[in-house]
Amino acid sequence: KNQVEQSPQSLIILEGKNCTLQCNYTVSPFSNLRWYKQDTGRGPVSLTIMTFSENTKSNGRYTATLDADTKQSSLHITASQLSDSASYICVVSAASGTYKYIFGTGTRLKVLA
């Protein structure tokens, strides 16, 4: 069964600190993996997208890694800011003609001043 699991469910950190969010997936055949940021009451916004051949991709203070062998991805946030408080969702695409997207339940991050 295609699944995406994220950990931790929630995380509280102090402003300026770094943190790492995890995503494990059992999606086959794998097409690509994305990380989204979703502010409360808003639609998700894409942070990074990676195919199986990409190991790391950065977007400002966000760095995503992908290990296609172990089927794991991480999102590292550097020097966190209050505006990073949001839910972070890992989404894996199955390589099918109907563009199936499998969503994780997200990690809720709260950055405190």
Added chain:
Amino acid sequence: SQTIHQWPATLVQPVGSPLSLECTVEGTSNPNLYWYRQAAGRGLQLLFYSIGIDQISSEVPQNLSASRPQDRQFILSSKKLLLSDSGFYLCAWSGLAVGELFFGEGSRLTVL
């Protein structure tokens, strides 16, 4: 550039009333269109997806329906809302390349 518009942003409806949520995409042709529902603290659940006009697939049986009257317009409807229909509804589109998914701002539906 491509944009996606979704409305209304919030909606409070009584049980048994009809529903219509609308979504339009600009700046692209032949997009794949999706409707998702997000319950509090849970992941996104795919409700409908469409790869073209008159080509709509339903993922979850329920009292909701979807229509695509134009290439870039996607509508989510219900004839009679249930309490369980409350939630956050997201419209999304994707193109053919790589399959990046772009979301609208969402519609918060509360059924009383």
